[in-house]
Amino acid sequence: MRRILLFILPILIIVALVFTIFGIVQVNFEEGRLMDDLQRKAKTVAESAELSARYILTNNDLRLANRLVESFQKRERLQGCVIYDKDGNVLSITERISGWSKEDKPYLKEILNTKNPRGALEKFKEYSIYSYVLPVLDDGKNVLGMVEVVYDTSYVFNTLTELWRHISIALIILVVSITLIMVLLQRRIFILPVLQLTEWFQHFQRGETDVHHHPIAKEKGAFGKLASEVEQIALSLRIARKTISDEAQVRVQKEELWTETKLKDLVLAKMGENALYVVSNREPYMHVIEDTTGKARCIKPASGVVTAIDPILRACGGTWIAHGSGNADRKFVNSKNKLAVPPDDNRYILKRVWLTKSEEEGYYYGFSNEGLWPLCHITHTRPIFREHDWQMYRKVNQKFADAILEELPAKNPFVFIQDYHFTLLPKMIKEKQPNATIALFWHIPWPNPEIFATCPYQKEILDGMLDSDLIGFHVQFHCNNFLDTANRFLESRVDTEKFSIVRAGQETFVRAFPISVDSYMGEGIERRSAEIEELSKEFELDGKIVAVGVERIDYTKGLVERMYAVDRFLEKYPQYRGKFVLIQLAAPSRIHIKRYHDLMGEIEEAVEKVNWKHSDGNWKPIIYLKKHFSPEEIKPYYALANICVVSALHDGMNLVAKEYVISNKKLDGVLILSRFTGAARELTDAVQINPYSVEEFADAIKSAVEMPLEERKRRMENMRKIVTENNIYRWAGNIITELTALKKS
Numbered sequence: 001m002r003r004i005l006l007f008i009l010p011i012l013i014i015v016a017l018v019f020t021i022f023g024i025v026q027v028n029f030e031e032g033r034l035m036d037d038l039q040r041k042a043k044t045v046a047e048s049a050e051l052s053a054r055y056i057l058t059n060n061d062l063r064l065a066n067r068l069v070e071s072f073q074k075r076e077r078l079q080g081c082v083i084y085d086k087d088g089n090v091l092s093i094t095e096r097i098s099g100w101s102k103e104d105k106p107y108l109k110e111i112l113n114t115k116n117p118r119g120a121l122e123k124f125k126e127y128s129i130y131s132y133v134l135p136v137l138d139d140g141k142n143v144l145g146m147v148e149v150v151y152d153t154s155y156v157f158n159t160l161t162e163l164w165r166h167i168s169i170a171l172i173i174l175v176v177s178i179t180l181i182m183v184l185l186q187r188r189i190f191i192l193p194v195l196q197l198t199e200w201f202q203h204f205q206r207g208e209t210d211v212h213h214h215p216i217a218k219e220k221g222a223f224g225k226l227a228s229e230v231e232q233i234a235l236s237l238r239i240a241r242k243t244i245s246d247e248a249q250v251r252v253q254k255e256e257l258w259t260e261t262k263l264k265d266l267v268l269a270k271m272g273e274n275a276l277y278v279v280s281n282r283e284p285y286m287h288v289i290e291d292t293t294g295k296a297r298c299i300k301p302a303s304g305v306v307t308a309i310d311p312i313l314r315a316c317g318g319t320w321i322a323h324g325s326g327n328a329d330r331k332f333v334n335s336k337n338k339l340a341v342p343p344d345d346n347r348y349i350l351k352r353v354w355l356t357k358s359e360e361e362g363y364y365y366g367f368s369n370e371g372l373w374p375l376c377h378i379t380h381t382r383p384i385f386r387e388h389d390w391q392m393y394r395k396v397n398q399k400f401a402d403a404i405l406e407e408l409p410a411k412n413p414f415v416f417i418q419d420y421h422f423t424l425l426p427k428m429i430k431e432k433q434p435n436a437t438i439a440l441f442w443h444i445p446w447p448n449p450e451i452f453a454t455c456p457y458q459k460e461i462l463d464g465m466l467d468s469d470l471i472g473f474h475v476q477f478h479c480n481n482f483l484d485t486a487n488r489f490l491e492s493r494v495d496t497e498k499f500s501i502v503r504a505g506q507e508t509f510v511r512a513f514p515i516s517v518d519s520y521m522g523e524g525i526e527r528r529s530a531e532i533e534e535l536s537k538e539f540e541l542d543g544k545i546v547a548v549g550v551e552r553i554d555y556t557k558g559l560v561e562r563m564y565a566v567d568r569f570l571e572k573y574p575q576y577r578g579k580f581v582l583i584q585l586a587a588p589s590r591i592h593i594k595r596y597h598d599l600m601g602e603i604e605e606a607v608e609k610v611n612w613k614h615s616d617g618n619w620k621p622i623i624y625l626k627k628h629f630s631p632e633e634i635k636p637y638y639a640l641a642n643i644c645v646v647s648a649l650h651d652g653m654n655l656v657a658k659e660y661v662i663s664n665k666k667l668d669g670v671l672i673l674s675r676f677t678g679a680a681r682e683l684t685d686a687v688q689i690n691p692y693s694v695e696e697f698a699d700a701i702k703s704a705v706e707m708p709l710e711e712r713k714r715r716m717e718n719m720r721k722i723v724t725e726n727n728i729y730r731w732a733g734n735i736i737t738e739l740t741a742l743k744k745s
């Protein structure tokens, strides 16, 4: 619209200007003509009355004078007539103008002296009139008196006003017509080809092959040339991608350890020009308004999904579609709700999907986190299934499906769906785009069939999930649970050899892929000794044994159990009073859910109780820091910790355990790890615990504290080897390799 205005406005201004000048000239000319006409008429009338006036003035015939002046009253536009004697006194005057006194007419004297007639515009009361005064002379050229003829000029002004009105109407009609013509022309000449070009390019981008039949491809002239240039660029891009992908294939086979580059090469080799489309509920970068400054800042949410998937997209590029949940998120997206991330090193695209409060309430807080989350975690928290939440969950899944479908290219896109928030998405996507390859990764445990049976929407959930080509879990145990569940509730064939589920011609493979981390948490810590020193000073940690915990505040994380384990440890082994500190970093999470809200109180109460019981002077055993910590802020805590405690009651994997291992380059740390985490299957050199057993937990703290350096080193080395080798790039690489192999078989 602005562009059209910019284009049309100057033309309209010029037209209006020319038309106004023309109007002024026209009106001036008309005014001159009318006044001329008036003057001529007045002169003729005065001259026609001259003879009678001479007789009247010579004979001083007042009666005749009155008759003469009254006769003028009947004439059109004539206001009246006045007869003066030779001294300028009124002899007779038409009644209509009888109030016009001699004093208002200083010009009479001059006419008597010069004996010349005079015509001019005058004011009578509030009217404008035209007066023509003719001196009446005898044969000897002596002045006998004067005749004054008075005309009404209002018709001149009325005529001119009417003329202006016509000019204005003509101008308006002209402006409207020009605007209409311009808009139509601009649409035809400019906008339509641009729209066609955009549409054509979108088809081209999606990899459609019949783009040559598009009207723009046949266009001649400048747009045709532009289209052909764009086509050339797009083609070169494809060829370049293809070449890179061939080279990548060769490199993938050579490299041993999985790195960012190796994954990038694999993606290019396996998927060619098809980019990666990741979907998750939690976004990797969130813009929030800071309470203290009121300014927006970008944070990385505390989330296993973000920790794991962000390095993959950084490596390979692609598009990540997620809920825009930050309160300043809308300020940072373009018209398509997209932005390049990370903000300081743009590597991939984040597309934000907006949810209303009631959608978020029903889909995220309700069905996902009060229903599915407790259903899948064995923590004795009852799942709540509300019909309304389920309806919102379906609606939001559809919303995400639409947002994804808008992005996908026409040919064989790869969509990688994360987690329990999107069980219906595979079906919704496949319905519209059957050639899409879909992998769904389930980041939390999968329950056994008896537990899953309590979910009222079990069939629809399984039905939605099983349109995926591959479903991944962290551990084999959860894969088995899933196969059992599908076997029990669906009419399907479970192939226990191939580990797949066949239903209505669609085969879904189920595999375990233990998720991991990259090396980020171990990077650059050497340069931050000042920061570590500062923390040590602030919390008076010098000479103390420091344990650290890093969690979202969630009932699955065993935080209350942890506090009481510290309590029991100090009770049982009082020699460590004043010498042991647990620093707990705790990010508030899902706080609108009552259970989470209550949990915050429970943890704070436990911290307070334990600290009150054991504190001595300045020392207290638990430092509880409740706020969101960025990965950069977490690094120094890992660095100063002698022990990391992971006491989850149930966890799909738990990446904090792996992050601590990767960060402990000095090999002097000990990991206390719950047996009920996925990580416990790989990290067998951790001190493993049952967090429900406070005695075992307390003793594990003691053995971690007292573990000789040699043993710590040996264990940490083993664990670091496992995490370094089975890093996040291998995880993604395995999924992609498996998927492409399975699709071919």
Ligand code: F6P
Binding pocket: 281, 282, 302, 303, 304, 305, 306, 419, 443, 444, 552, 589, 590
């Ligand atoms: O790792 C499991 C998980 O549910 C992720 O899906 C999620 O991103 C993370 O925990 C944090 O939870 P939320 O996104 O609800 O804050």
